[in-house]
Amino acid sequence: MAETKNIALLIDADNSPASSIQKIFFELARHGKVNIRRAYGNWTSSYLKGWEAVLQDHAIQPIQQYDLTKGKNATDIAIALDAMDILYTKQVDTFCIVTSDCDFTPLATRLLSDGKSVIGFGERKTPSVFVNACSRFLFLDDEAEKNIDKSKTNELRCDTNLMNILRDAIAGTENDNGWARLSNVGTHISNHASFDARNYGYSRLSDLIDAIGLFELKRDQGMHFVVRDSRKKH
Secondary structure, eight states: OOOOOEEEEEEEGGGSOGGGHHHHHHHHTTTOEEEEEEEEEOTTSGGGHHHHHHHTTTTOEEEEOOOOSTTOOHHHHHHHHHHHHHHHHSOOSEEEEEOSOGGGHHHHHHHHHTTOEEEEEEOTTSOHHHHHHSSEEEEOSGGGGSOOOGGGHHHHHTOHHHHHHHHHHHHHHOOTTSOEEHHHHHHHHHHHSOOOGGGGTOSSHHHHHHHHOSEEEEEOTTSOEEEEETTSOO
């Protein structure tokens, strides 16, 4: 039986939608047990009323941070300090940072350097520098949950970053015939980039690849998905 991973959930309530809390916990349940649950912000502010309603239901500890200086966010510093304290004093395998603020990029990088996984959640306005710094990042906007129609194929094909990620992963795991097991492709991507097919509107990597239409996708004799770049001559 695989060992359950311990997760520390740190929420920047000032920069995150409370309405997405169920989605966050549903995703984290796939990765382990959320042992530490903290939400940071100025709880005297009416702006955080939405978060107050969900704290008790999910056993999330509110951490008070007053806005001591205009333009300076004490919440960022508090989260970073607590994360480092947890890193050195608690048995935690994965850190989950919920924010749309790129100021947490150095923290994510630091945690990764210690061999920890970093799962990020944020709105689509989240700067790519933080998205890419995480082991895995999921958008919280409703748009991320909608299935992208086949008419969006050209849009996917024109996403240079997406196409490079997929093609590099296939090239890095393919056999002599150009076929790569899809599970290996997914692992290769996760080792090099913050990527999740759901951010493009698809629940599985196989569905995303199939929608793009530039790759051959089939099941091998063991019924495993395998994929090949259609551009290559065989």
